[in-house]
Amino acid sequence: MEQRVDFITLGTPDLEAARRFYVDGLGWEPTLEVPGEVIFIQVGHGRMLSLWDAAAMDADVGARGDARGGRMMLSHNVGSPAEVAAALERASAAGATIVKPAEATSWGGHTGCFADPAGFLWEVAHNPGWRVDADGRVVMGVVDD
Amino acid sequence: MEQRVDFITLGTPDLEAARRFYVDGLGWEPTLEVPGEVIFIQVGHGRMLSLWDAAAMDADVGARGDARGGRMMLSHNVGSPAEVAAALERASAAGATIVKPAEATSWGGHTGCFADPAGFLWEVAHNPGWRVDADGRVVMGVVDD
Numbered sequence: 001m002e003q004r005v006d007f008i009t010l011g012t013p014d015l016e017a018a019r020r021f022y023v024d025g026l027g028w029e030p031t032l033e034v035p036g037e038v039i040f041i042q043v044g045h046g047r048m049l050s051l052w053d054a055a056a057m058d059a060d061v062g063a064r065g066d067a068r069g070g071r072m073m074l075s076h077n078v079g080s081p082a083e084v085a086a087a088l089e090r091a092s093a094a095g096a097t098i099v100k101p102a103e104a105t106s107w108g109g110h111t112g113c114f115a116d117p118a119g120f121l122w123e124v125a126h127n128p129g130w131r132v133d134a135d136g137r138v139v140m141g142v143v144d145d
Numbered sequence: 146m147e148q149r150v151d152f153i154t155l156g157t158p159d160l161e162a163a164r165r166f167y168v169d170g171l172g173w174e175p176t177l178e179v180p181g182e183v184i185f186i187q188v189g190h191g192r193m194l195s196l197w198d199a200a201a202m203d204a205d206v207g208a209r210g211d212a213r214g215g216r217m218m219l220s221h222n223v224g225s226p227a228e229v230a231a232a233l234e235r236a237s238a239a240g241a242t243i244v245k246p247a248e249a250t251s252w253g254g255h256t257g258c259f260a261d262p263a264g265f266l267w268e269v270a271h272n273p274g275w276r277v278d279a280d281g282r283v284v285m286g287v288v289d290d
Contacts, residue, residue: 003173005188008153008219010265017240017262025239028148043150045190045281049219054263072217072265074153074194094170095162117162118199120155120217136190 001087004076006130007123008043009050011057011071015039018051032140045136050075061100061113061121073113073121080126081110087124088112096122146232149221151275152268153188154195156202156216160184163196177285190281195220206245206258206266218258218266225271226255232269233257241267 012018019039022028031048032040039051054071061073078084084102091114092098099121102112109127116122129141157163164184167173176193177185184196199216206218223229229247236259237243244266247257254272261267274286 001171003171003186003188003194005153005192005194008150010261010263012263014263021240021262026146026148026235041148043148044192047150047189047192049148049150090171095166116155117166118155118157118159 001076001090001124005047005074006077007048007050007073007075007125009052009057009073009075009123011054011073012051013054015051015053022049022051031138040140042138046132046138048138048140061123073123075123075125077125077127077130084110084112084124084126088114091116091122091124146221146235146269150219151191151222152193152195152218152220152270154197154202154218154220154268156199156218157196158199160196160198167194167196176283185285187283191277191283193283193285206268218268220268220270222270222272222275229255229257229269229271233259236261236267236269 015036022041023030028041030039031042037053037056041049043049057071076087078087081102088098088102095117096114098114100113102110105111108129109125111123111125113121113123131139133139160181167186168175173186175184176187182198182201186194188194202216221232223232226247233243233247240262241259243259245258247255250256253274254270256268256270258266258268276284278284
């Protein structure tokens with residue numbers, strides 16, 4: 001499991017308020033938005049901030065408001081569903097708690113989640129529509145297959 | 146304020162347990178360690194994961210265990226102390242709550258913190274010893290002046 005964070009996800013109770021702050025207020029430009037669900041904003045070379053509706057995040061990974069990281073998750077992207085499973089096994093062997101086993105997602109990928117020893121959430125994801133160009137630009141495309 | 150995250154900080158109650166997981170378990174290589182205080186691990190082009198002793202983090206930014214992001218903080222690096230103040234002003238005008246006004250740090254930098262509308266913590270930092278090389282490698286040096 002390479003030492004890499006690709007996404008930082010913040011579970012956000014009011015996406016419109018988040019949009020007013022980050023997009024209207026700070027002037028940050030979204031890469032992709034699904035109204036009422038999620039806003040993706042590139043925040044550096046090959047990295048993305050994801051403002052995700054808190055209820056949707058809770059439904060996906062379980063309500064973690066009591067966890068050390070609150071409603072925050074770091075993501076590590078890999079190249080295939082098999083690599084998702086392998087990374088989760090590696091993390092488990094290293095002492096992580098598996099929060100969500102690897103499974104297919106509605107958007108055509110595979111993800112699983114673990115909590116580190118302090119309780120911080122990590123997602124391991126294979127996203128066939130994710131690409132980082134040589135200049136660091138993140139492309140999030142639609143999966144055709 | 147450019148759309149950029151430079152550090153992801155996790156306030157960690159047991160640094161030795163974190164070290165066993167990330168360094169011994171996952172095999173990730175620290176860039177810099179201050180025993181008992183902090184472990185910095187590069188996690189991509191120009192980005193750093195910081196495992197910070199939770200008590201030290203609480204002392205610096207206030208205990209935020211009840212905040213939405215728990216003991217987690219995103220950092221945005223800028224080029225001067227004046228830019229720290231300007232970014233905090235911009236964030237405040239956009240609707241953020243200032244958690245810690247800009248101030249000099251023990252390590253020769255300037256930092257201030259705000260919480261976004263959902264309560265997630267952001268640090269704005271000028272770190273004279275921070276440099277990102279063209280290949281994305283982060284150098285964290287000692288400040289000589």
